Amino acid sequence: MIIECQKLWKVYGDGGAAFGNEDRSVQERIELAEKAGAYVALADIDIGVERGETLVVMGLSGSGKSTLLRCLTRLIEPTSGEVRYEGRPITNLPRTELLALRRQHMSMVFQNFALLPHRTVLGNVELPLEIQKQDARSRRAAALEMIELVGLKSKEDHYPHELSGGQQQRVGIARSLCSNPSLWLLDEPFSALDPLIRREMQDEVLRLQSSLAKAVIFVTHDFEEAARVGDRIAILRRGRLVQCGTAEELVSNPVDDYVRAFTAEVDRGRVFKVERFMERGEPQAADRLVPMNTSLKDVSRIFAEGANVLAFSDDKHQTVGFMRREKLGEALAAAEFGGPF
Ligand SMILES: Nc1ncnc2c1ncn2[C@@H]1O[C@H](COP(=O)(O)OP(=O)(O)OP(=O)(O)O)[C@@H](O)[C@H]1O
Ligand SMILES: [Mg+2]
CATH class of the missing domain: 3.40.50.300 (P-loop containing nucleotide triphosphate hydrolases)
Structure with missing residues:
Protein backbone atom coordinates (compact mmCIF):
# COMPACT_ATOMS: atom_id res chain seq x y z
CA MET A 1 0.00 0.00 0.00
CA ILE A 2 1.20 3.51 -0.77
CA ILE A 3 -1.07 5.08 1.81
CA GLU A 4 -3.33 3.47 4.38
CA CYS A 5 -5.02 4.31 7.63
CA GLN A 6 -6.35 2.30 10.53
CA LYS A 7 -8.94 3.30 13.10
CA LEU A 8 -8.66 6.87 11.92
CA TRP A 9 -10.71 9.41 13.89
CA LYS A 10 -11.08 13.14 13.57
CA VAL A 11 -13.05 14.67 16.39
CA TYR A 12 -13.54 18.43 16.61
CA GLY A 13 -14.08 20.02 20.00
CA ASP A 14 -14.24 18.40 23.41
CA GLY A 15 -15.20 14.77 23.75
CA GLY A 16 -11.87 13.07 23.15
CA ALA A 17 -12.20 11.08 26.33
CA ALA A 18 -15.61 9.78 25.29
CA PHE A 19 -14.73 8.53 21.81
CA GLY A 20 -11.46 6.97 22.96
CA ASN A 21 -13.18 4.17 24.88
CA GLU A 22 -12.48 1.17 22.66
CA ASP A 23 -14.64 -1.19 24.73
CA ARG A 24 -17.68 0.41 23.18
CA SER A 25 -19.00 0.12 19.65
CA VAL A 26 -18.10 2.79 17.12
CA GLN A 27 -21.68 4.06 17.12
CA GLU A 28 -21.73 4.33 20.92
CA ARG A 29 -18.42 6.18 20.87
CA ILE A 30 -19.75 8.67 18.32
CA GLU A 31 -22.84 9.25 20.44
CA LEU A 32 -20.78 9.71 23.59
CA ALA A 33 -18.49 12.21 21.88
CA GLU A 34 -21.41 14.15 20.47
CA LYS A 35 -23.15 14.20 23.84
CA ALA A 36 -19.96 15.71 25.25
CA GLY A 37 -20.26 18.50 22.66
CA ALA A 38 -17.76 17.23 20.08
CA TYR A 39 -18.24 16.81 16.35
CA VAL A 40 -17.09 13.53 14.84
CA ALA A 41 -15.86 14.24 11.29
CA LEU A 42 -14.23 10.82 10.80
CA ALA A 43 -14.98 7.71 12.80
CA ASP A 44 -12.82 4.61 12.79
CA ILE A 45 -11.83 4.64 9.11
CA ASP A 46 -9.74 1.80 7.67
CA ILE A 47 -8.75 2.30 4.06
CA GLY A 48 -5.74 2.03 1.77
CA GLY A 269 -25.10 -0.71 -18.84
CA ARG A 270 -22.00 1.41 -18.33
CA VAL A 271 -21.23 -0.01 -14.89
CA PHE A 272 -21.91 -3.70 -15.47
CA LYS A 273 -19.25 -5.66 -17.28
CA VAL A 274 -20.31 -8.16 -19.90
CA GLU A 275 -18.65 -10.90 -17.84
CA ARG A 276 -21.73 -11.45 -15.72
CA PHE A 277 -24.01 -11.80 -18.77
CA MET A 278 -21.92 -13.86 -21.19
CA GLU A 279 -22.26 -17.60 -21.77
CA ARG A 280 -19.24 -19.54 -20.58
CA GLY A 281 -17.09 -21.45 -23.03
CA GLU A 282 -15.89 -20.90 -26.57
CA PRO A 283 -18.20 -20.05 -29.46
CA GLN A 284 -17.92 -22.00 -32.73
CA ALA A 285 -17.22 -18.79 -34.58
CA ALA A 286 -17.03 -15.19 -33.43
CA ASP A 287 -16.82 -11.89 -35.26
CA ARG A 288 -14.56 -10.29 -32.66
CA LEU A 289 -12.70 -11.02 -29.46
CA VAL A 290 -13.32 -8.42 -26.74
CA PRO A 291 -12.10 -8.27 -23.10
CA MET A 292 -14.75 -9.58 -20.72
CA ASN A 293 -14.39 -6.48 -18.55
CA THR A 294 -15.92 -4.42 -21.36
CA SER A 295 -19.10 -2.66 -20.23
CA LEU A 296 -22.41 -3.95 -21.50
CA LYS A 297 -22.95 -0.56 -23.11
CA ASP A 298 -19.77 -0.85 -25.18
CA VAL A 299 -20.70 -4.40 -26.10
CA SER A 300 -24.05 -3.19 -27.42
CA ARG A 301 -22.22 -0.59 -29.49
CA ILE A 302 -20.09 -3.33 -31.03
CA PHE A 303 -23.20 -5.37 -31.84
CA ALA A 304 -24.73 -2.25 -33.37
CA GLU A 305 -21.72 -2.01 -35.66
CA GLY A 306 -22.77 -5.35 -37.15
CA ALA A 307 -21.27 -8.21 -35.14
CA ASN A 308 -23.42 -11.30 -34.64
CA VAL A 309 -21.34 -13.26 -32.15
CA LEU A 310 -18.74 -11.80 -29.80
CA ALA A 311 -16.13 -13.79 -27.90
CA PHE A 312 -14.80 -12.52 -24.59
CA SER A 313 -11.32 -12.93 -23.19
CA ASP A 314 -9.85 -12.87 -19.68
CA ASP A 315 -6.77 -10.83 -18.79
CA LYS A 316 -4.54 -13.55 -20.27
CA HIS A 317 -6.27 -13.13 -23.66
CA GLN A 318 -7.89 -16.57 -23.39
CA THR A 319 -11.42 -16.90 -24.73
CA VAL A 320 -13.67 -17.67 -21.77
CA GLY A 321 -17.14 -16.71 -22.95
CA PHE A 322 -19.34 -15.42 -25.74
CA MET A 323 -22.64 -13.73 -26.53
CA ARG A 324 -24.96 -13.90 -29.52
CA ARG A 325 -26.63 -10.73 -30.71
CA GLU A 326 -30.12 -12.09 -29.84
CA LYS A 327 -29.13 -12.29 -26.16
CA LEU A 328 -28.19 -8.63 -25.86
CA GLY A 329 -31.71 -7.34 -25.16
CA GLU A 330 -32.18 -9.76 -22.27
CA ALA A 331 -28.80 -8.79 -20.83
CA LEU A 332 -29.60 -5.07 -21.02
CA ALA A 333 -32.97 -5.64 -19.34
CA ALA A 334 -31.33 -7.73 -16.61
CA ALA A 335 -28.74 -5.00 -16.03
CA GLU A 336 -31.43 -2.36 -15.69
CA PHE A 337 -34.09 -4.22 -13.71
CA GLY A 338 -32.34 -7.29 -12.27
CA GLY A 339 -33.13 -10.69 -13.65
CA PRO A 340 -32.07 -14.20 -14.37
CA PHE A 341 -28.40 -13.70 -15.26
N1 LIG B 1 -12.47 23.12 12.15
C1 LIG B 1 -13.64 22.49 12.22
N2 LIG B 1 -14.37 22.49 13.34
C2 LIG B 1 -15.54 21.83 13.45
N3 LIG B 1 -16.08 21.11 12.44
C3 LIG B 1 -15.41 21.05 11.29
C4 LIG B 1 -14.17 21.73 11.11
N4 LIG B 1 -13.72 21.47 9.86
C5 LIG B 1 -14.66 20.67 9.28
N5 LIG B 1 -15.68 20.43 10.14
C6 LIG B 1 -16.87 19.61 9.86
O1 LIG B 1 -16.48 18.33 9.44
C7 LIG B 1 -17.44 17.80 8.52
C8 LIG B 1 -16.73 17.20 7.32
O2 LIG B 1 -16.23 18.23 6.49
P1 LIG B 1 -15.57 17.93 5.08
O3 LIG B 1 -15.05 19.20 4.57
O4 LIG B 1 -14.63 16.81 5.24
O5 LIG B 1 -16.83 17.44 4.24
P2 LIG B 1 -16.90 16.99 2.72
O6 LIG B 1 -17.43 15.60 2.70
O7 LIG B 1 -15.60 17.25 2.05
O8 LIG B 1 -18.01 17.96 2.16
P3 LIG B 1 -18.13 18.71 0.72
O9 LIG B 1 -18.72 17.70 -0.21
O10 LIG B 1 -19.11 19.81 1.00
O11 LIG B 1 -16.77 19.20 0.32
C9 LIG B 1 -18.38 18.96 8.17
O12 LIG B 1 -19.61 18.75 8.80
C10 LIG B 1 -17.68 20.18 8.72
O13 LIG B 1 -18.60 21.13 9.16
MG1 LIG C 1 -14.93 18.56 0.55
Whole structure:
Protein backbone atom coordinates (compact mmCIF):
# COMPACT_ATOMS: atom_id res chain seq x y z
CA MET A 1 0.00 0.00 0.00
CA ILE A 2 1.20 3.51 -0.77
CA ILE A 3 -1.07 5.08 1.81
CA GLU A 4 -3.33 3.47 4.38
CA CYS A 5 -5.02 4.31 7.63
CA GLN A 6 -6.35 2.30 10.53
CA LYS A 7 -8.94 3.30 13.10
CA LEU A 8 -8.66 6.87 11.92
CA TRP A 9 -10.71 9.41 13.89
CA LYS A 10 -11.08 13.14 13.57
CA VAL A 11 -13.05 14.67 16.39
CA TYR A 12 -13.54 18.43 16.61
CA GLY A 13 -14.08 20.02 20.00
CA ASP A 14 -14.24 18.40 23.41
CA GLY A 15 -15.20 14.77 23.75
CA GLY A 16 -11.87 13.07 23.15
CA ALA A 17 -12.20 11.08 26.33
CA ALA A 18 -15.61 9.78 25.29
CA PHE A 19 -14.73 8.53 21.81
CA GLY A 20 -11.46 6.97 22.96
CA ASN A 21 -13.18 4.17 24.88
CA GLU A 22 -12.48 1.17 22.66
CA ASP A 23 -14.64 -1.19 24.73
CA ARG A 24 -17.68 0.41 23.18
CA SER A 25 -19.00 0.12 19.65
CA VAL A 26 -18.10 2.79 17.12
CA GLN A 27 -21.68 4.06 17.12
CA GLU A 28 -21.73 4.33 20.92
CA ARG A 29 -18.42 6.18 20.87
CA ILE A 30 -19.75 8.67 18.32
CA GLU A 31 -22.84 9.25 20.44
CA LEU A 32 -20.78 9.71 23.59
CA ALA A 33 -18.49 12.21 21.88
CA GLU A 34 -21.41 14.15 20.47
CA LYS A 35 -23.15 14.20 23.84
CA ALA A 36 -19.96 15.71 25.25
CA GLY A 37 -20.26 18.50 22.66
CA ALA A 38 -17.76 17.23 20.08
CA TYR A 39 -18.24 16.81 16.35
CA VAL A 40 -17.09 13.53 14.84
CA ALA A 41 -15.86 14.24 11.29
CA LEU A 42 -14.23 10.82 10.80
CA ALA A 43 -14.98 7.71 12.80
CA ASP A 44 -12.82 4.61 12.79
CA ILE A 45 -11.83 4.64 9.11
CA ASP A 46 -9.74 1.80 7.67
CA ILE A 47 -8.75 2.30 4.06
CA GLY A 48 -5.74 2.03 1.77
CA VAL A 49 -4.64 2.61 -1.81
CA GLU A 50 -2.04 0.71 -3.79
CA ARG A 51 0.26 1.89 -6.53
CA GLY A 52 -1.64 2.05 -9.82
CA GLU A 53 -5.00 2.02 -8.07
CA THR A 54 -7.65 4.74 -8.07
CA LEU A 55 -9.88 4.94 -5.02
CA VAL A 56 -12.88 7.23 -5.30
CA VAL A 57 -14.38 8.77 -2.16
CA MET A 58 -18.06 9.73 -2.26
CA GLY A 59 -20.56 10.96 0.28
CA LEU A 60 -22.97 13.82 0.89
CA SER A 61 -21.62 17.28 1.61
CA GLY A 62 -20.14 17.31 5.12
CA SER A 63 -19.65 13.53 5.25
CA GLY A 64 -15.89 13.91 5.75
CA LYS A 65 -14.34 13.40 2.29
CA SER A 66 -11.99 16.39 2.36
CA THR A 67 -11.21 15.73 6.00
CA LEU A 68 -10.17 12.19 5.11
CA LEU A 69 -7.84 13.37 2.33
CA ARG A 70 -6.33 15.97 4.62
CA CYS A 71 -5.89 13.58 7.53
CA LEU A 72 -4.06 11.11 5.27
CA THR A 73 -1.49 13.78 4.45
CA ARG A 74 -1.71 15.32 7.94
CA LEU A 75 -2.73 18.67 6.52
CA ILE A 76 -5.27 18.13 9.28
CA GLU A 77 -3.99 16.23 12.32
CA PRO A 78 -6.03 13.09 13.01
CA THR A 79 -7.36 12.86 16.55
CA SER A 80 -6.39 9.20 16.75
CA GLY A 81 -5.54 6.20 14.60
CA GLU A 82 -2.59 5.44 12.42
CA VAL A 83 -1.63 6.59 8.93
CA ARG A 84 1.13 4.75 7.06
CA TYR A 85 2.98 5.76 3.94
CA GLU A 86 4.56 2.78 2.17
CA GLY A 87 4.15 0.80 5.37
CA ARG A 88 5.86 3.40 7.56
CA PRO A 89 3.78 5.15 10.24
CA ILE A 90 3.68 8.88 9.59
CA THR A 91 1.28 9.79 12.36
CA ASN A 92 4.13 10.95 14.60
CA LEU A 93 6.59 12.03 11.96
CA PRO A 94 8.34 15.30 12.94
CA ARG A 95 7.20 18.39 11.09
CA THR A 96 10.27 18.79 8.85
CA GLU A 97 10.21 15.16 7.74
CA LEU A 98 6.49 15.38 7.12
CA LEU A 99 6.96 18.45 4.94
CA ALA A 100 9.69 16.71 2.96
CA LEU A 101 7.53 13.62 2.51
CA ARG A 102 4.62 15.71 1.30
CA ARG A 103 6.73 17.73 -1.10
CA GLN A 104 8.40 14.74 -2.64
CA HIS A 105 5.69 12.12 -2.68
CA MET A 106 2.23 13.63 -2.35
CA SER A 107 0.26 16.20 -4.29
CA MET A 108 -3.25 17.50 -4.47
CA VAL A 109 -5.56 18.98 -7.10
CA PHE A 110 -8.21 21.33 -5.74
CA GLN A 111 -11.77 21.96 -6.83
CA ASN A 112 -11.19 25.68 -7.44
CA PHE A 113 -7.93 25.12 -9.41
CA ALA A 114 -6.00 27.32 -6.92
CA LEU A 115 -3.61 28.72 -9.53
CA LEU A 116 -1.46 31.78 -8.85
CA PRO A 117 -2.98 34.55 -11.03
CA HIS A 118 0.26 36.48 -11.53
CA ARG A 119 2.25 33.52 -12.71
CA THR A 120 2.17 32.08 -16.19
CA VAL A 121 1.24 28.48 -16.93
CA LEU A 122 4.93 27.57 -16.76
CA GLY A 123 5.39 29.54 -13.54
CA ASN A 124 2.47 27.73 -11.93
CA VAL A 125 3.49 24.26 -13.05
CA GLU A 126 7.11 24.58 -11.92
CA LEU A 127 6.15 25.93 -8.49
CA PRO A 128 6.40 22.61 -6.59
CA LEU A 129 9.93 22.12 -7.93
CA GLU A 130 10.85 25.66 -6.99
CA ILE A 131 9.73 24.89 -3.45
CA GLN A 132 11.93 21.78 -3.59
CA LYS A 133 14.76 24.15 -4.60
CA GLN A 134 15.50 22.45 -7.89
CA ASP A 135 17.63 24.49 -10.25
CA ALA A 136 15.86 26.66 -12.81
CA ARG A 137 16.84 24.67 -15.85
CA SER A 138 15.78 21.22 -14.63
CA ARG A 139 12.49 22.44 -13.20
CA ARG A 140 11.71 24.23 -16.43
CA ALA A 141 12.38 21.07 -18.40
CA ALA A 142 10.18 18.99 -16.08
CA ALA A 143 7.41 21.59 -16.16
CA LEU A 144 7.42 21.82 -19.96
CA GLU A 145 7.18 18.06 -20.17
CA MET A 146 4.11 18.02 -17.91
CA ILE A 147 2.54 20.91 -19.81
CA GLU A 148 2.90 18.93 -23.00
CA LEU A 149 1.54 15.79 -21.34
CA VAL A 150 -1.69 17.58 -20.38
CA GLY A 151 -2.05 19.05 -23.88
CA LEU A 152 -1.16 22.68 -23.17
CA LYS A 153 1.96 22.99 -25.27
CA SER A 154 2.22 26.56 -26.64
CA LYS A 155 0.23 27.93 -23.68
CA GLU A 156 3.29 28.05 -21.37
CA ASP A 157 3.42 31.84 -21.31
CA HIS A 158 -0.30 32.43 -20.84
CA TYR A 159 -1.76 33.63 -17.56
CA PRO A 160 -4.59 31.71 -15.84
CA HIS A 161 -7.23 34.33 -16.72
CA GLU A 162 -6.44 33.75 -20.41
CA LEU A 163 -7.44 30.09 -20.15
CA SER A 164 -10.78 28.29 -20.06
CA GLY A 165 -11.83 26.43 -16.91
CA GLY A 166 -10.81 23.11 -18.38
CA GLN A 167 -7.42 24.47 -19.40
CA GLN A 168 -6.91 25.96 -15.95
CA GLN A 169 -7.62 22.62 -14.37
CA ARG A 170 -5.11 21.01 -16.76
CA VAL A 171 -2.56 23.45 -15.36
CA GLY A 172 -3.57 22.33 -11.86
CA ILE A 173 -3.09 18.72 -12.92
CA ALA A 174 0.29 19.42 -14.55
CA ARG A 175 1.42 21.26 -11.43
CA SER A 176 0.31 18.43 -9.15
CA LEU A 177 2.19 15.87 -11.25
CA CYS A 178 5.32 17.93 -11.83
CA SER A 179 7.10 16.66 -8.72
CA ASN A 180 6.28 13.07 -9.76
CA PRO A 181 4.34 12.19 -6.59
CA SER A 182 3.46 8.61 -5.64
CA LEU A 183 0.22 9.70 -4.01
CA TRP A 184 -2.07 11.86 -6.11
CA LEU A 185 -5.09 13.37 -4.37
CA LEU A 186 -7.90 15.03 -6.30
CA ASP A 187 -10.62 16.74 -4.26
CA GLU A 188 -13.63 17.27 -6.55
CA PRO A 189 -11.30 18.44 -9.30
CA PHE A 190 -13.90 18.74 -12.05
CA SER A 191 -17.06 19.90 -10.32
CA ALA A 192 -16.61 23.43 -11.70
CA LEU A 193 -16.46 22.17 -15.28
CA ASP A 194 -19.30 21.61 -17.72
CA PRO A 195 -20.22 17.99 -18.54
CA LEU A 196 -18.39 17.73 -21.87
CA ILE A 197 -15.11 19.13 -20.57
CA ARG A 198 -15.60 17.06 -17.46
CA ARG A 199 -15.68 13.89 -19.50
CA GLU A 200 -12.57 14.97 -21.38
CA MET A 201 -10.79 15.58 -18.08
CA GLN A 202 -11.86 12.16 -16.77
CA ASP A 203 -10.30 10.62 -19.87
CA GLU A 204 -7.21 12.69 -19.14
CA VAL A 205 -6.95 11.30 -15.62
CA LEU A 206 -7.47 7.75 -16.92
CA ARG A 207 -4.79 8.25 -19.55
CA LEU A 208 -2.30 9.79 -17.11
CA GLN A 209 -2.99 7.10 -14.53
CA SER A 210 -2.48 4.30 -17.03
CA SER A 211 0.97 5.63 -17.92
CA LEU A 212 2.09 7.02 -14.55
CA ALA A 213 0.56 4.43 -12.15
CA LYS A 214 0.14 6.58 -9.04
CA ALA A 215 -1.87 5.76 -5.95
CA VAL A 216 -4.86 8.02 -6.59
CA ILE A 217 -7.64 9.18 -4.28
CA PHE A 218 -10.36 11.04 -6.13
CA VAL A 219 -13.30 12.77 -4.45
CA THR A 220 -16.50 13.30 -6.39
CA HIS A 221 -20.25 13.69 -5.93
CA ASP A 222 -21.03 12.04 -9.20
CA PHE A 223 -21.37 8.25 -9.28
CA GLU A 224 -21.04 8.16 -13.06
CA GLU A 225 -17.66 9.90 -12.71
CA ALA A 226 -16.71 7.59 -9.84
CA ALA A 227 -17.52 4.51 -11.91
CA ARG A 228 -15.45 5.82 -14.79
CA VAL A 229 -12.27 6.77 -12.98
CA GLY A 230 -12.32 4.51 -9.91
CA ASP A 231 -11.16 0.96 -9.36
CA ARG A 232 -12.97 1.03 -6.02
CA ILE A 233 -15.45 3.46 -4.56
CA ALA A 234 -15.65 4.26 -0.83
CA ILE A 235 -18.88 5.76 0.45
CA LEU A 236 -18.77 7.97 3.54
CA ARG A 237 -21.73 8.89 5.65
CA ARG A 238 -21.35 11.28 8.57
CA GLY A 239 -17.72 10.34 9.00
CA ARG A 240 -18.22 6.60 8.72
CA LEU A 241 -17.18 4.36 5.88
CA VAL A 242 -20.42 2.60 4.93
CA GLN A 243 -19.27 0.59 1.92
CA CYS A 244 -16.22 0.20 -0.26
CA GLY A 245 -16.18 -1.82 -3.47
CA THR A 246 -16.22 -1.70 -7.25
CA ALA A 247 -18.95 0.30 -8.95
CA GLU A 248 -20.52 -2.97 -10.01
CA GLU A 249 -20.56 -4.26 -6.41
CA LEU A 250 -22.12 -1.06 -5.10
CA VAL A 251 -24.79 -1.01 -7.81
CA SER A 252 -25.68 -4.68 -7.49
CA ASN A 253 -25.28 -5.01 -3.71
CA PRO A 254 -25.71 -1.69 -1.89
CA VAL A 255 -25.52 -2.22 1.91
CA ASP A 256 -28.23 0.33 2.64
CA ASP A 257 -30.54 2.98 1.19
CA TYR A 258 -27.85 5.66 1.48
CA VAL A 259 -25.56 3.75 -0.89
CA ARG A 260 -28.54 2.82 -3.08
CA ALA A 261 -29.43 6.50 -3.46
CA PHE A 262 -25.95 7.23 -4.80
CA THR A 263 -26.20 4.53 -7.41
CA ALA A 264 -29.87 5.05 -8.34
CA GLU A 265 -29.38 7.32 -11.33
CA VAL A 266 -26.42 5.56 -12.83
CA ASP A 267 -26.47 4.01 -16.29
CA ARG A 268 -26.16 0.34 -15.37
CA GLY A 269 -25.10 -0.71 -18.84
CA ARG A 270 -22.00 1.41 -18.33
CA VAL A 271 -21.23 -0.01 -14.89
CA PHE A 272 -21.91 -3.70 -15.47
CA LYS A 273 -19.25 -5.66 -17.28
CA VAL A 274 -20.31 -8.16 -19.90
CA GLU A 275 -18.65 -10.90 -17.84
CA ARG A 276 -21.73 -11.45 -15.72
CA PHE A 277 -24.01 -11.80 -18.77
CA MET A 278 -21.92 -13.86 -21.19
CA GLU A 279 -22.26 -17.60 -21.77
CA ARG A 280 -19.24 -19.54 -20.58
CA GLY A 281 -17.09 -21.45 -23.03
CA GLU A 282 -15.89 -20.90 -26.57
CA PRO A 283 -18.20 -20.05 -29.46
CA GLN A 284 -17.92 -22.00 -32.73
CA ALA A 285 -17.22 -18.79 -34.58
CA ALA A 286 -17.03 -15.19 -33.43
CA ASP A 287 -16.82 -11.89 -35.26
CA ARG A 288 -14.56 -10.29 -32.66
CA LEU A 289 -12.70 -11.02 -29.46
CA VAL A 290 -13.32 -8.42 -26.74
CA PRO A 291 -12.10 -8.27 -23.10
CA MET A 292 -14.75 -9.58 -20.72
CA ASN A 293 -14.39 -6.48 -18.55
CA THR A 294 -15.92 -4.42 -21.36
CA SER A 295 -19.10 -2.66 -20.23
CA LEU A 296 -22.41 -3.95 -21.50
CA LYS A 297 -22.95 -0.56 -23.11
CA ASP A 298 -19.77 -0.85 -25.18
CA VAL A 299 -20.70 -4.40 -26.10
CA SER A 300 -24.05 -3.19 -27.42
CA ARG A 301 -22.22 -0.59 -29.49
CA ILE A 302 -20.09 -3.33 -31.03
CA PHE A 303 -23.20 -5.37 -31.84
CA ALA A 304 -24.73 -2.25 -33.37
CA GLU A 305 -21.72 -2.01 -35.66
CA GLY A 306 -22.77 -5.35 -37.15
CA ALA A 307 -21.27 -8.21 -35.14
CA ASN A 308 -23.42 -11.30 -34.64
CA VAL A 309 -21.34 -13.26 -32.15
CA LEU A 310 -18.74 -11.80 -29.80
CA ALA A 311 -16.13 -13.79 -27.90
CA PHE A 312 -14.80 -12.52 -24.59
CA SER A 313 -11.32 -12.93 -23.19
CA ASP A 314 -9.85 -12.87 -19.68
CA ASP A 315 -6.77 -10.83 -18.79
CA LYS A 316 -4.54 -13.55 -20.27
CA HIS A 317 -6.27 -13.13 -23.66
CA GLN A 318 -7.89 -16.57 -23.39
CA THR A 319 -11.42 -16.90 -24.73
CA VAL A 320 -13.67 -17.67 -21.77
CA GLY A 321 -17.14 -16.71 -22.95
CA PHE A 322 -19.34 -15.42 -25.74
CA MET A 323 -22.64 -13.73 -26.53
CA ARG A 324 -24.96 -13.90 -29.52
CA ARG A 325 -26.63 -10.73 -30.71
CA GLU A 326 -30.12 -12.09 -29.84
CA LYS A 327 -29.13 -12.29 -26.16
CA LEU A 328 -28.19 -8.63 -25.86
CA GLY A 329 -31.71 -7.34 -25.16
CA GLU A 330 -32.18 -9.76 -22.27
CA ALA A 331 -28.80 -8.79 -20.83
CA LEU A 332 -29.60 -5.07 -21.02
CA ALA A 333 -32.97 -5.64 -19.34
CA ALA A 334 -31.33 -7.73 -16.61
CA ALA A 335 -28.74 -5.00 -16.03
CA GLU A 336 -31.43 -2.36 -15.69
CA PHE A 337 -34.09 -4.22 -13.71
CA GLY A 338 -32.34 -7.29 -12.27
CA GLY A 339 -33.13 -10.69 -13.65
CA PRO A 340 -32.07 -14.20 -14.37
CA PHE A 341 -28.40 -13.70 -15.26
N1 LIG B 1 -12.47 23.12 12.15
C1 LIG B 1 -13.64 22.49 12.22
N2 LIG B 1 -14.37 22.49 13.34
C2 LIG B 1 -15.54 21.83 13.45
N3 LIG B 1 -16.08 21.11 12.44
C3 LIG B 1 -15.41 21.05 11.29
C4 LIG B 1 -14.17 21.73 11.11
N4 LIG B 1 -13.72 21.47 9.86
C5 LIG B 1 -14.66 20.67 9.28
N5 LIG B 1 -15.68 20.43 10.14
C6 LIG B 1 -16.87 19.61 9.86
O1 LIG B 1 -16.48 18.33 9.44
C7 LIG B 1 -17.44 17.80 8.52
C8 LIG B 1 -16.73 17.20 7.32
O2 LIG B 1 -16.23 18.23 6.49
P1 LIG B 1 -15.57 17.93 5.08
O3 LIG B 1 -15.05 19.20 4.57
O4 LIG B 1 -14.63 16.81 5.24
O5 LIG B 1 -16.83 17.44 4.24
P2 LIG B 1 -16.90 16.99 2.72
O6 LIG B 1 -17.43 15.60 2.70
O7 LIG B 1 -15.60 17.25 2.05
O8 LIG B 1 -18.01 17.96 2.16
P3 LIG B 1 -18.13 18.71 0.72
O9 LIG B 1 -18.72 17.70 -0.21
O10 LIG B 1 -19.11 19.81 1.00
O11 LIG B 1 -16.77 19.20 0.32
C9 LIG B 1 -18.38 18.96 8.17
O12 LIG B 1 -19.61 18.75 8.80
C10 LIG B 1 -17.68 20.18 8.72
O13 LIG B 1 -18.60 21.13 9.16
MG1 LIG C 1 -14.93 18.56 0.55
